[in-house]
Amino acid sequence: MNFMKRFGLIILINALVMVTVSILLTVFNVQPYLNAHGINYGSLLVFCLLWGFGGAFISLLLSKFMAKTMMGVKIIDPNIMSSPDEQWLVQTVHRLSQHASLPKMPEVGIYDGDDMNAFATGPSKSNSLVAVSSGILSKMNRNELEGVLAHEVAHIANGDMVTMVLIQGIVNAFGMFLSRIAAFALSQVVDEKKAPIVRFIATIVFDILFNFLGMFVVAYFSRRREFRADAGSASIGGKEKMIQALQRLQHEMLPAPAEKSPVATLQISDRRKSFLSALATHPPLEERIARLQGKSQ
Numbered sequence: 001m002n003f004m005k006r007f008g009l010i011i012l013i014n015a016l017v018m019v020t021v022s023i024l025l026t027v028f029n030v031q032p033y034l035n036a037h038g039i040n041y042g043s044l045l046v047f048c049l050l051w052g053f054g055g056a057f058i059s060l061l062l063s064k065f066m067a068k069t070m071m072g073v074k075i076i077d078p079n080i081m082s083s084p085d086e087q088w089l090v091q092t093v094h095r096l097s098q099h100a101s102l103p104k105m106p107e108v109g110i111y112d113g114d115d116m117n118a119f120a121t122g123p124s125k126s127n128s129l130v131a132v133s134s135g136i137l138s139k140m141n142r143n144e145l146e147g148v149l150a151h152e153v154a155h156i157a158n159g160d161m162v163t164m165v166l167i168q169g170i171v172n173a174f175g176m177f178l179s180r181i182a183a184f185a186l187s188q189v190v191d192e193k194k195a196p197i198v199r200f201i202a203t204i205v206f207d208i209l210f211n212f213l214g215m216f217v218v219a220y221f222s223r224r225r226e227f228r229a230d231a232g233s234a235s236i237g238g239k240e241k242m243i244q245a246l247q248r249l250q251h252e253m254l255p256a257p258a259e260k261s262p263v264a265t266l267q268i269s270d271r272r273k274s275f276l277s278a279l280a281t282h283p284p285l286e287e288r289i290a291r292l293q294g295k296s297q
Helices: 002-027 041-061 063-070 084-099 134-139 142-157 160-187 195-237 239-250 285-292
Strands: 107-111 118-124 127-133
Touching: 041 063, 041 160, 063 118, 063 127, 084 107, 084 142, 084 195, 107 134, 118 142, 118 160, 127 134, 127 142, 134 142, 142 160, 142 195, 142 239, 160 195, 195 239, 195 285, 239 285
Parallel strands: 107 127
Antiparallel strands: 118 127
């Protein structure tokens, strides 16, 4: 049932993106980028920008809803807090948000999960969410957890959600742009009758290739935002608490879930080991600790 719910949500969001972008293409009177004379580069660029940024911004606008639905986040009502842990969470996020000068306190939630993790999401500083796993809530002490919460509040204060969406939009747009140019060029060197199918297949292949290469760019900027969020956490919550939180994560031995979280780039840690370290959305924990301790160049 949970799988069907997630699958249905993905289909709904993709349909929404397609309808929205189709309307924008009509409104801006964007002509087909392929014509009898070849490629209309202006139309192609506008087409790719609308698709690339359209999907990214729709995902941003729906980010809180998606997190609540796909991660099963239970929002804590500040007026009805059923446990001391919930009360402490809300009060701590509220205090940290004031220190970070956020215009509005984020919603605070808990989701079921043995992993020690937390994330921040939302379309703006005035409309955001901080959520923690039940695992991190039960395994970390309050000093460590406050460091984690400060890290997530720093993500919001730094505008990381919007920044990463802009980067993703640029990567999406130029990936589409380059893949269609490459596919068109390839179709010009084959038999005219085979050109349409060659162009169709080549577009898919180049889309996959350029999207994969774009992941390195997104991951690079994500790692830089993590360092900034660590520094922000040290500023609003205390450096030692952030260091303690990262050291606690170092000692956590539970394997990370195989499924990639929809909010992975804004989680406190990413312990998945990969031979492609350049694709990691988070820097190594030891490097983050060293920077906070002033030992990194």
